[in-house]
């Protein structure tokens with residue numbers, strides 16, 4: 001029988017988990033202290049540091065739990081007036097921004113028409129990016145508009161910053177892009 005994820009969850013919750021919880025709750029057992037204890041054990045002895053989710057301009061407040069300098073948990077800060085301890089699904093996964101064995105650690109390049117990725121060293125990749133930016137800019141640079149107005153821009157390059165880039169990086173990035181004549185500049189954090 002083909003069981004979809006939705007059916008599986010509904011079935012699981014509707015039978016085992018749901019019945020167990022409903023049974024306990026129905027018998028008058030107060031699960032509140034148990035849940036609170038499990039929460040306490042998870043972050044027992046952890047140092048708590050307030051922070052902010054970096055993923056969008058809402059800027060939800062978070063609490064980062066660390067043990068021996070290692071992040072063990074990140075959750076919403078209940079003291080925050082606008083997220084009140086909650087985080088959206090993306091923000092709830094911030095832990096993986098720091099601890100993620102699946103993060104690529106090498107530059108991968110796939111040439112036009114190729115079917116396989118090739119590992120490049122960073123120096124080679126940076127040189128190739130610089131080469132292509134210069135070529136594109138040189139080929140598309142508009143010094144003056146048809147009406148004679150000075151433009152000094154290229155419409156062929158678009159810059160998109162990631163939400164986790166910090167202010168200092170964005171400041172330098174803006175300077176570089178505007179210096180090149182790029183006018184289409186956006187950052188995911190603002191979207």
Ligand code: SF4
Pocket residue numbers: 053054055056057058059060083086087088089090091092
């Ligand atoms: S990505 Fe989600 S959790 Fe993070 S600041 Fe935006 S709304 Fe809040």
